[in-house]
Amino acid sequence: xxxxxxKLTFEKVKTYSIKERFSKVHQEEFARPLDRQSSLAKFVExxxxxxxxxxxxxxxxxxxxxxxxxxxxxxMMGAHVIKCGLSPILIDxxxxxxxxxxxxxxxxxxxxxxxAMWGTTSEDVATGLQDGTFGMAHETAAFxxxxxxxxxxxxxxxxxxxxxxxxxxxxxxxxVSLLASAYRLDVPVSLHPALGTEIVHQHPNLNxxxxxxxxxxxxxxxxxxxxxLTEGSVVVNAGxxxxxxxxxxxxxxxVRNLQFPAYGFYTAVFDMIRHYRPTVNVVQRPxxxxxxxxxxxxxxxxxxxxxxxxxxx
Numbered sequence: 127x128x129x130x131x132x133k134l135t136f137e138k139v140k141t142y143s144i145k146e147r148f149s150k151v152h153q154e155e156f157a158r159p160l161d162r163q164s165s166l167a168k169f170v171e172x173x174x175x176x177x178x179x180x181x182x183x184x185x186x187x188x189x190x191x192x193x194x195x196x197x198x199x200x201x202m203m204g205a206h207v208i209k210c211g212l213s214p215i216l217i218d219x220x221x222x223x224x225x226x227x228x229x230x231x232x233x234x235x236x237x238x239x240x241x242a243m244w245g246t247t248s249e250d251v252a253t254g255l256q257d258g259t260f261g262m263a264h265e266t267a268a269f270x271x272x273x274x275x276x277x278x279x280x281x282x283x284x285x286x287x288x289x290x291x292x293x294x295x296x297x298x299x300x301x302v303s304l305l306a307s308a309y310r311l312d313v314p315v316s317l318h319p320a321l322g323t324e325i326v327h328q329h330p331n332l333n334x335x336x337x338x339x340x341x342x343x344x345x346x347x348x349x350x351x352x353x354x355l356t357e358g359s360v361v362v363n364a365g366x367x368x369x370x371x372x373x374x375x376x377x378x379x380x381v382r383n384l385q386f387p388a389y390g391f392y393t394a395v396f397d398m399i400r401h402y403r404p405t406v407n408v409v410q411r412p413x414x415x416x417x418x419x420x421x422x423x424x425x426x427x428x429x430x431x432x433x434x435x436x437x438x439x
Contacts, residue, residue, distance in 0.1 A: 204365035205233035255366025261325025357390030
C-alpha cells in the first residue's frame with residue numbers, strides 16, 4: 127500500500143572522498159599509554175593533542191617560556207584554593223620564581239591567617255548561621271582588623287601589614303602561610319576585599335577608614351604588576367568567580383589608559399565550573415587582539431598541583 131506523503135530520495139546526492147576532506151582529528155594526535163616508570167613530563171607529553179589536552183600542553187609551555195624570559199607571571203586566586211590545602215604548592219612556586227605577584231580576595235586573608243596562627247580554618251557555615259555564630263570567632267577578626275587599624279596612615283597595603291604581622295609574631299604555621307611567605311620572599315601580594323563579604327566585617331573592631339585605605343593601596347600595587355604584563359606574560363585565575371576578574375579588568379583599563387603596553391599576554395582560568403566573569407574578563411576580553419586565553423575545568427586539589435608539576439617538569 128502506498129503512502130499519501132511525498133518523500134525526498136537521495137539518488138542524486140553528491141559525495142566526495144574522505145581524502146579530500148578537512149578533518150579536525152588525526153590519529154597521530156591521540157593519547158599515548160604510559161608505563162609505571164614514566165615521568166610526569168612524559169605524562170603531560172602523552173596527553174592527546176586534541177581540545178583541552180592540547181590547550182594544557184600549550185599553556186604550560188607558554189608559562190615555562192614566560193619564566194625563562196623573566197616575564198610577569200601574575201596569579202589571582204579565590205580562598206577555596208587555601209581551603210583545599212594548596213598553599214604549599216603556591217609557596218613552592220613563589221620560592222622558585224614561578225609567581226611574581228599573588229592576588230587574593232579578602233577571604234583569602236581569613237583562611238591564611240587562621241591556618242598560620244591556629245592550624246585550622248573553614249567553619250560549618252550552615253550550622254553557625256542558625257544561631258548567629260557564623261564568623262564570630264574573635265581571634266580572627268582581632269588579628270586582621272587590628273593589623274589594619276594599627277597601620278592607618280602609612281603606605282603599607284592590606285596584604286603587607288598582615289604578612290608582616292604573621293612573621294613578627296612568629297606564627298606557628300607561617301611556613302604554610304601565603305601572606306607570610308610572600309612577604310618573606312619579597313613577592314608582591316595583594317588582597318582585594320569587598321566590604322560586607324567577609325566575616326571580619328561583622329565585628330565591632332573593624333575600622334572603615336583603615337579598611338578602605340589598605341584596600342586601595344593593594345589595588346594600586348596590583349595595578350603596578352598588571353602594568354608589567356608585556357607580550358608573553360602569563361595570568362592565572364584560580365577559583366575567583368567574581369571579585370578578581372572584575373578587579374583585573376579595572377586595573378588593566380587603568381594601565382592601558384596610562385599607555386602601558388599591556389598586550390599580547392596569555393591567561394588561564396582554573397575552576398570547577400565555567401563562570402561568566404572569568405570567561406569574559408580573564409580569558410576573552412583582555413587577550414584581544416594578540417594574546418590568548420584558556421579555561422581548564424577540574425577540582426583545584428588536582429588541577430593546581432598538576433599545573434605546578436607540569437610547568438616545573
